[in-house]
Amino acid sequence: MTDTVRADDAGSAGSDAASALGTGIAAVTMAAILVPVRRGVDEPAVLAAGGFALAAVLAFLARRHAGIDHRNAAIVASVSSLAVVLFSGYALNRGLLAVVEIPIPLSGGVWSVSLVVVAFALAGLGVGLGAADYFGVGASGLKRRALQTALLSGLGIIGLFVAELATLVVAVPTLIMLGIPEPSAVQLIVLSQLGMALGTGALAVGYLSLRQHNLSFIDLRVPSKRDVVWAVGGLIVLFGTLFLISFFFEATGVESADHGTTDQAQETPQILLVLIPASILVIGPFEELLYRNVIQKELYSTFSRYGAVVVGSVIFAIVHTAAYWTAGPGAVIASLGVVFGLSIVLGILYERTENLLVPALVHGVYNAILFGNLYLIYG
Structure with a gap:
């Protein structure tokens, strides 16, 4: 057991x-x-x-x-x-x-x-x-796990709306103050990243406060040599996982959906120059704060450690559904399968190191490299 x-x-x-x-x-x-x-x-x-x-x-x-x-x-x-x-x-x-x-x-x-x-x-x-x-x-265990999974799935979904709301809170006064009636795509991306940081951070801290966890619940410390090894190895494994999944999709004729950002980048490649540093400074840290340090860590209380990694990754994939809703359900499911596989790697990195900086850095660098590649294509 x-x-x-x-x-x-x-x-x-x-x-x-x-x-x-x-x-x-x-x-x-x-x-x-x-x-x-x-x-x-x-x-x-x-x-x-x-x-x-x-x-x-x-x-x-x-x-x-x-x-x-x-x-x-x-x-x-x-x-x-x-x-x-x-x-x-x-x-x-x-x-x-x-x-x-x-x-x-x-x-x-x-x-x-x-x-x-x-x-x-x-x-x-x-x-x-x-x-x-x-x-x-048993029955009580199933009920406890189901309720917690539903609660934390809801937390992840709420995170999407909170980020959007925070973006509006940041954008409206900023645009009025700067006298910008119609912001450009690049300006909107900057504001959305600020909103994501503000909204996701506030949601994570608010949830921890509601659960009566203090800030020591956040596993943030200076990386050790072991952490650095895990980070480097994790980044290699992350791209290896992406390669294997992509190879499998190509071999079997599976089609996946593009992330919504890809469509935006085709029209305005300059947004990628914002998203590259934002990946390391905002996307990686704040997504990992919510999905690993809050959701996955909370799952430890009812699931085994690796069970929490799997369930947390399912939640992570489900929450990303809207970002890939650019094609039919089959293509969306394929893309979410990729997200799930990559999330498993990030979840294991967090579980092994218990240091938020490790999955945050790996996630951020991974996204930054992908955005950089897109800029080489569309820029």
Whole structure:
């Protein structure tokens, strides 16, 4: 068991909650995948997703009714659910949505829902429930983890709005004072970075105050030689991870969405001259403050350390959805997969060093190099 599995979480009776929920979710996932199959879709990715969804159902059922060792069954359930995530994500990337229309009561309208997106999301939950079953997490443990994940996901999403609000607070008086009726794209980027720093910093400090943490909760210290080694190695691993994911995407024909900044840079490459230093001074430090030093560290109280890295990275990826909403859902999911992979590296750097400066510097330098490359292309 991990260091965060408590007495009320442990034991075969307690962990029945995870397998019971997993069975239901895997069954709904399989049903969602079977709809496009019944419609005549013969895409191999969809068929594979359906097969693995069935395997996940059987694994969760075997854990509950066949007397099979729960850890072995949980591994099969988690791996099968992960395969559904990958194959359904690939199907979405190829444009297979399997949309159904659900009538909205009283309004007379309809709600269009992609069953493949539903299967993708539910299979992700199945991965987590399989992991919970493996570690014997019971009903109270699942509830505690779900509530904390929801709370911290909300914190991350609020961070987006707070940054926008802070930008307005900074921009309006500044532009009036300087007599600038129509700011340029470069001026807007400068103001948005100031707003992000102000808003994100205030949100992080406000949350820590609400949770009755003092400023010592922020892991900020002069880097040691060990920290420097982790930072250099982390930057290399970060670009290596990007290369491997990009190679995999190219080999499999997966298309990803461009970050919104890329579109802006094509029209006004000068904004990159602001974003390069801002990456190191603002983006890296303040995003890592919120997502690593606050969110990931808070997750340590209910998840194992590496479990917190994974869950924190899921939150980090979800919050970045809006930045990549420049294409269809399949391309967006592919881009968020990249964000998730890179966030895992940053989360491990923070977990290993417990020094905010390490992931902040690596994140900032990584972004600065990417922005610098874009400037060479568009500048």
